[in-house]
Amino acid sequence: MDITKRTESGTLHIRMAGRFTFADNQAFRELLNEIAGASIKSVIFDMEKLEFVDSAALGMLLLAHDESSKHNKGKITLQSASGQVRKMVSIARFDQYFNIVD
C-alpha cells in the first residue's frame, strides 16, 4: 500500500492506494504515533484508491480507532471506500466506529 499524508488545519489526511494487508503492519504502526500527535484534531482515511483490505488491515483500522478515541480525537472518517474495501467495511459493521462518507 502507498500512503501519502498531509495535515490541514489540524486534520490529518491519509491517502491510501493499492492493497492494504498484513505486510503494511510496520508502516501503519508509525502512522498510529502520528494520529496520537498533539497537533492532530481529527483524522481522515481517503480510500478512493484503495483496492483491497484483508482481515489484518481491518484490525489495524480498529487500532487506529482506539488510538484516536484514547486521545479524544473523535471518530475517524473513512472516505470514498468502494468495491471490496466497501464490502469488508460494511460486513464488519465499521459504521459503528467510523464516520463512513462517500
Added chain:
Amino acid sequence: MVSDMQNTPEIHHCPILVVEDNAISRQFIENVLHERGMRNVLAVNSAEEALNCLEHFKPELVILDLMMPGMDGYECSRTIRSHPDYFDLPILIQTAVSVPQSRFKAFEYGATDFINKPIYPEELYARTKVHLQNRVYLKNLRHYKDRISDELTSAQQLQYSILPNANELTQLEKSSNTEIAAYFKPSSEIGGDFWGAKPLLASSMSLWMVDFSGHGVAAALNAFRLQAYLKEHIPLENQPGAYLSHLNEKMRKLLLRGQFATMFYGIVDSKHNRLSYSCACTPYPLLYNSESGRSELLDGTGVPLGVQDEQYPTQTIDFNPQDILVLYSDALVESGYGSNRSISEHMLLETLDRHHHKSASEIRDALIEMFNHQHYGMINDDLTLLVCKRK
C-alpha cells in the same frame, strides 16, 4: 557481536583436515592450530589421502596446499566440491604461488578462501576461526529451521484433527437429517480457520465456521482454544445470537487489540425445518431455497468477535428438505481480488443454482473446482468451505 564470535567454544571441536606434502609445513600448521586450542586436527600428505579420509573424518574445514605431487590442490578442491555432502565445506587454500591467476583458478575449482605462504600463525588462526564460526552458525540456523518446520508440520496435522472426523460426520448427518460436506485447506503452514458441528437434542445440530485474523502461530493457537471450547461447552443460550454475544465476551478477554475472529454460528432444526443463525463479519453465506428454486445471499454482517461489547441478533429462516446452506472463508471471494480472476458472490450463487440437485459433496466439489479453475489452484490464504444440505 565481537565477543560473541570470540566465544564460540564449539569451533575447538570441529574436525580440521590439513593437506600438505611438505613435512615441516604440515607440522607447523598442526602446531599453530593445536596451540590455539583446536583439538581435532588431522594432517595428511597428499590429495589422494585427503579424499580417502573425508568420509570417516567428516571435516568442517579443509586447509589445502596447491602444489603437491600426484593430484594437485586444484583437482582435490574440485573433487571435494563435486560431492553433494561437501558443497558448502570451507576450503582454505594455502600456497606460495602469488600470481593472481592461480588464485582465480583456485576459486573456480571450489576454494573458499586463500592464505599466502609464508603463513603467519595469527592469520592462519584468524581465518580458521572465521570459517568454523560461520559453519557453526549456519549449522545452528539449519537445525533451528528444521525443528520449526517439523513442528509446523505436526501443528498442521493437529489442525486437521480438531475438525469433525468421518465417523462424527456420519453420526451427525443421521441425527440431524442432513448431508454435510466440507473442504479445508490451510495456506502454507498453519492458520486461524476452522469449522465444526455437533448434535443437539431432537434432530438439530449446531454448526460454526471461524476465521481468526492474521495467519500463523498466534491465529492457530486462538483457533485451537476456541474450537476446544465450542466442542466441550454446552451453551445455555439456545439462540445463536446470544451464544455469539457470550463468545464475544470471552474473546474480548483473550485477544490482543487488533486481533479478532469472524464467525458464523447456526442451529439447524430439521424437526421444525428451521435454521437460526448469527454472524460476526462472515462473508455472505449462501442459501439455496428449494421452494423458490433460487439461491440467495444471507446477511453476514456483524462486528467481528473480540472487538467491543456487542449484542448479536439471531436470524431465523425456513430450512426445508433439499435446501442448502453454504459457508466459506473469505479466501474464496478475496483471492485474486483486483484481477479478473476474483470470484464474486454472483458466481457462487450461479454455481449453487446449477448444482443444487446434487449431493452435498458434489456441490462442494463443483464450488472448489470453480475456485481452482479461477486461481490455477493457487491461494495464499486458508480456505474452508462447508456445504450442508437438508435431506
